Amino acid sequence: MGTTSRVQADGGDFIAGAVIGGLLGAASQQPKRKTTTTSSYRPRLPSTQEGKEIQASLNYFGFNAGTVDGQLGQKTRNAVSSYQAYLGYPVTGQLSPYEQELLISSYNRAQAGGAQTAQLVAANPDGTRGLLKQYRTEMASGGATMAAAPTTTVVVNPVMPQTMPGTTAQQGTMPSFAAAAPAAPESAMPNFLGNGATVSLASHCNKVSLLTNTNGGFVTEASMSDPNQALNEQFCLARTYAISQGEDMISKVQGFTPQQIAAQCEGLVPSMSTQIAALSLKPRDQVLMDTSSFVLASGMSPAQMSGTAKICLSVGYRTDKMDVALASSLLLVALGERAYGELLGHHLSQGVGVSQRPDLAKAWYEDSLTAVESGVPAVFAPGQPERTGLLRKAAFAVSGAPAPATLTPVPASTTLPSFSVTE
Structure with a gap:
């Protein structure tokens, strides 16, 4: 993965049907045309x-x-x-x-x-x-109760048009543009203990936030006594940044409502179920090898896939759909944006959306921290350089291994080709 060029994208890379539908192989990309229009915008949610x-x-x-x-x-x-x-x-x-x-x-x-x-x-x-x-x-x-929290985040941004341009569903390896996410298949093996990975991250982060404020603020590298609390705080902080980044990008997407975008992001999960399941079973390199094959077979430009993954990452965390967030994080790391590997380390370390595997989490943490330390722009809390040291210390403490003085990059067993993006 080290030779892969890092790609960047913003809302400008997603016009009309080329946003979520492009990744899902359902909507044809429409050519960009220079037009002059006058639009009036109304405030977005809330009402x-x-x-x-x-x-x-x-x-x-x-x-x-x-x-x-x-x-x-x-x-x-x-x-x-x-x-x-x-x-x-x-x-x-x-x-x-x-x-x-x-x-x-x-x-x-x-x-x-x-x-x-x-x-x-x-x-x-x-x-x-x-x-x-x-x-x-x-x-x-427990001295007072609070009503159930609303399911949408309040975003003060212009509203997107509430009409969806006409698109024609196409056959392919990905779900169709208009198709709803299929129901999970029934398992042939009985399960009497339930699924331990079904954790509400939103609820979890609310509890973490309350504990943080009770303790007088965030755990620092110098004050850390509970590495799990430190990782949980940074996990929830990263979640907030991911939601904010994605919603800002969604505000620039034309032709789709947030509900339509969320539905299409959920359609990504069945196509990547194998890679998501492998997170709890295989080392980082093997998981990325499988994800790289998916990226290469998608036929989508790196910039569009990167931006789409960031949008779906935001949707996954905002709607508490961990499979969507995991699939999106995997795509971003496979595209060379290694800083997002921190999220996969958090999920594995805390057992959110996947089985708890601190031993496998260490490689994801290690590579993302190495990337940031080597000059890759930080994605989460970029103004806090001391955060890298805290994550390193806490991650290695949770995995049971001593933190090294200098992180060594995890060797990649597969390499993606370098992509050239022409504006």
Whole structure:
């Protein structure tokens, strides 16, 4: 894998039917034409009423979101960032489902509290804002319950057109553009212990976030006493970055709704079920060899496949579909974007979506960390160079092996050809 050129893509590589349908072998790529159009855009999700609830809640707790009109613009994004910074969450300007639910439920609870709320505010050194931390602590300890979190992440971006261009389904090795993901086949072998890999990462990260705040912040390399907690924190941080990156790219894709994109990303799983299953059984090199064959047989340009994989990675984490996230991560690493191997290390180390295999996770961690240390741009938390040392120390501690002074690249048993992308 070391000789493979690293490819990059952004939303501009995905126009009309050449986005998700291209990878799934279902929609013909349409030629780019220079046209001049005038378009008007409406705000994306959430709905106007939901937007008003968010703005009213932010204003109540002292994060100035401006006029409560339901239109989530830059001022609301800035208020969301301040809210996230105050509670110690990654500052993205976009509310995760848990952050949104905590904000709105806390606002409703404060409004219903009457005189009791006023007493709590007066006794708290942070005033009204302090209620957020107090309510969150009570929720974590079971003192209060919270309604089920919404299934969509709040993204303040222009809406994509709600019409899908006409496409014709094509036969191929990949699922068709309009086909729904097929149901999993029944296993011939009975299973009395259940599937231990079915873990909700969203729920897991909510718990990790609460523990992080209870402990006073993120684990550092110097303060680390529990390597699993350190890895979990960095796993959830990487998940947040992946969701944010993908949703930003989705906002630039024209002709598909988020629901249509999510459905097509799920269609990727059956085609890569063998590679996903191999993660818990085979060494990194063998898994990548199989994935490389899939990449070469797809017939899709590296830039489009890379961008599509990043979009589907975001979809997988946002919708809590681990198979989609795993397939997308594998494609990115096979394309030479080795920094994404960290995600596969996290999944194997913590047993999320796959069987727990810290021994196999070490090779994925090792190669991704080596890539970043050798100059490959960091994908997750790029402004935190100390993160590499923490991941190295924690990953090797969990695997039972001492961390080396200098990471040695994992030898690749297969090589992808170098691709040339012409703009």
